[in-house]
Amino acid sequence: MSADRRTLAPFGRRRVPIVDRCEYGSYVVLRCLDEAGPAPRPGQFYMLAAAEAWGGGEGERPFLPRAFSVLRATPESELHFLLEAVGPGTKRLGALAEGEELWLAGPFGVGFAPPAEQRRPLLVGGGVGIAPLAIWQDELGLDATVLLGFRDAAHAEGAAVLAEARLATDDGSVGHRGLVTDLLIQELDHTDDARAAVYACGPPPMLEAVRALCAERGVPAQLALESGMACGYGACFGCVVPTRAGYVRLCLEGPVLDAELLETALIPGTGHG
Amino acid sequence: MSADRRTLAPFGRRRVPIVDRCEYGSYVVLRCLDEAGPAPRPGQFYMLAAAEAWGGGEGERPFLPRAFSVLRATPESELHFLLEAVGPGTKRLGALAEGEELWLAGPFGVGFAPPAEQRRPLLVGGGVGIAPLAIWQDELGLDATVLLGFRDAAHAEGAAVLAEARLATDDGSVGHRGLVTDLLIQELDHTDDARAAVYACGPPPMLEAVRALCAERGVPAQLALESGMACGYGACFGCVVPTRAGYVRLCLEGPVLDAELLETALIPGTGHG
């Protein structure tokens, strides 16, 4: 397992074909062929835009590319992304068909750090935030426990992109009725805190609950955060999140941050729309 | 034959489906179903925009709808349009597939006036300007002589939308090698000028040649002009063309104008791109 958390990106963006598109309930998985790009590290992300007709949607947007965690990277240079249509950018990307093309730049940011020896990885995901956990599970293997939370059954279909996950849904339609953090508490209650390492990605309130929980128990946690991004490579200073060390550019120092660095995972301007 | 040159448009724009798309050489014919709209008069036009992804093209355009002469209207409420991709708007419209939708407003403007009795209609078209002549031929019937000019063979395929046309091409690949005005001179030479009525649509230099020719011979001519339009219904004052009576809004007083009204058919900002 490589300990390096950042794969450098080729300079510029590249035009890549969509080789497959499929739906998992409320989500779309796009697969594209990135032959000119390197293998990303789990937790890294790419900036994506449709090569044609990017714009002219709701309010004449999108204009900027959109950030997406890599869901999975194959040895055949395929990159997979998991999308949920929440606005003009994700709507356009989700409508792309096989054979259409993407502008893609990346991989950007730093990914997950491997757990310290003796620590068992617990992967906690919510909603579309499960994406980076899939590639991380690919690397960690099946020792990693996976806990996923979704709004309802249509969203819970997304769980199919990971293996052997325990599920929670808000409406109880699949798995545990309640929050994925309920499952995390159960897991932690059955594990020696000194032997756990948490990796989480999901909506800000979930991440904040995970952060608080792990802080209380002294369990190390890494959180893959989101924030509004214009560039993805440190150019715009737009994606800062407040940390104990001041504002940091999430695209450069994250998107995976040690939970300890944060006073809160509730980042202004994200997930509150 | 109705002598009325203007059919009123329903107020607002309407969303209509494309029911067929086909190519004629360099041109695309889009057929859409306009069940809520009235039958247009030959020479009238519509403002069209793709219902989805209108924008985000070259230079983040198109933004405004685009003007198109109606090519043909069927009793089943189909409207046909002939397009040539010359910029972001025509490119996007020409890429629409059956089942996709248009925003459509119209019919707008005034169409052709029927020829005075005893006058034989001569329809003269150049390039994509053949469009309004098709619906006019549908109404006039086969007494009307049709003369069409094109750049080359790929464009000359567009002639298939009219019946029994004599052709000229710049490169001589189809029909007469030279200008369509050569054919017009031949026709006029074989006709008593007092018995001819010319209807022309095409690029500004062609229209100007037709205008000058007809003025010289005292043959009445109606010219379907173009100018940059934002609205199509008189709201923006953007589409004015200079006439002997001052500037007139082409969308309101045209697009068909009596040639006599013009000192020149070379309208600034059109066809010179």
Place this chain on the structure above:
Amino acid sequence: MSVRFCGIELAHPIINGSGTFDAIAARRAFGDTLLDEFPFAAFVSKTVTVEPRQGNPPPRLWEVAGGLINSIGLPNKGLDGYLAQDLPELARLPVPLIVNVMGFTREEVARLVAAFAEREEVAALELNVSCPNVETGLIMGADPRETAALVTRVRPLTTKPIVVKLTPNATDPAAVAAAAEASGADAVSLINTLRGMALHPRTREPWLGGRTGGVSGAAVRSIALAQVSAVANRVAIPVVGMGGVQSGGDAADVLDAGATLVAVGTESFRDPAAACRISRELESLDRGQARPPDETPKQ
């Protein structure tokens, strides 16, 4: 959704931007159904000047990202032509009429205001102050003192509401608005178009017959919102906000930024009945409820 603006009762808060809808022409294109479904709660007519103007030579339009540049050049029949031909027709519209006027000197503006001062067909006057005062060389609406002098000059001439239409091409539109208010204006409207330019793709000379023009549409929306907000925070008189409004959500933004009315301009080019849609969408937003319960409504 009815709203009171300078004492005028309006059915809803959506009106048109001057020069972006010609009700007389639209009736020729759409017939009388236009009157049944009239999209605006008040109608603002295109700028009237003392003398007739043919406007700028074509081309007058250039499309830009999310908008357009126009150099129309204020074509109009002049005061006499407007009074004789347009006013009687516009008086028949089913909504109050606001007449927009512009002069190249204070006296010209005074003459225009005086001409409409007593006309009962006219509900209010809007002063387009985006042009230079030929006497001082200053853009009337870019300089607070110019604006104050102008409003002071014309205020006594009429008891009708006077709306000052501000130019966005100014360092501090809020200061101009405050000067207009202090001099007796009843309302301000903004934004007019932003100065813009395009080159002919081939000749490399300015494309527009007027060389430069004014930018409008979605592209200016957030610039307009900033100016509307700055102005509304500075003055107590009502504000008519406009610039790139395309949806009920955009209109709600303008109202929440402090405007009393919202004007729709360029979007009517894309959709002749845009204003009907926008007021419908605005109504369905149920804006009171959209606020989170823990938040006190903004005034």
Place this chain on the structure above:
Amino acid sequence: MSVRFCGIELAHPIINGSGTFDAIAARRAFGDTLLDEFPFAAFVSKTVTVEPRQGNPPPRLWEVAGGLINSIGLPNKGLDGYLAQDLPELARLPVPLIVNVMGFTREEVARLVAAFAEREEVAALELNVSCPNVETGLIMGADPRETAALVTRVRPLTTKPIVVKLTPNATDPAAVAAAAEASGADAVSLINTLRGMALHPRTREPWLGGRTGGVSGAAVRSIALAQVSAVANRVAIPVVGMGGVQSGGDAADVLDAGATLVAVGTESFRDPAAACRISRELESLDRGQARPPDETPKQ
């Protein structure tokens, strides 16, 4: 395509807009290939202030039609931090370095200019004058007298070229440019961002942590071109034009409007190597030939 700008030889006319490309960060993301394919003919660094600044609270970005609003708030390490940490790294770039500075008083600007006056790593200085002078309350770059006083104050401090970066939020940017020229500026650059605003979709409060922000990108392109043209027609010193440039054609427009250099900002966010593409496209336009033979080239 090589070009001389204030005595500096540049390989082509495309540079970056201050604050839109962080060469140090980009090297972390892209590695050293960035240096091999460095996209800009000169590098303009992000605005440096005397004191360190953390910048505005997030959110700092809002996407608009054809552009974005930013309220970054000029985060930087301050003069000492810049000198110690950034300058040595930026000095290693394969192109000349232009340092952009901003002060809240004339004396602050003077201190910044003096600090770089003799640094051989620095090819030129750019003064960001888009902020208010806290002593006079006037936006330094919106008022010709303020700008003149500032340039007069700092001109004697260095022999390096001084570029004044104008704000577009001004009634008459050309008058400001003329004042800068008369006071000894070697060049002007424009446009900086246009003031804009957006409301939070739910709370209806300003979305941006800084409440308002600056609009950039395609949406401002034609506004920028009008200002570049007006300024270039007014001054004899070279002009750096920017605002919404996305293609070689856009860059050609800016040059034909009278600029000597073109800066690329927001487009680098959409395409990190946009400037490489733009200078390639510009070169392939073969602009001399594009002119019709019967036309004398514009000066």
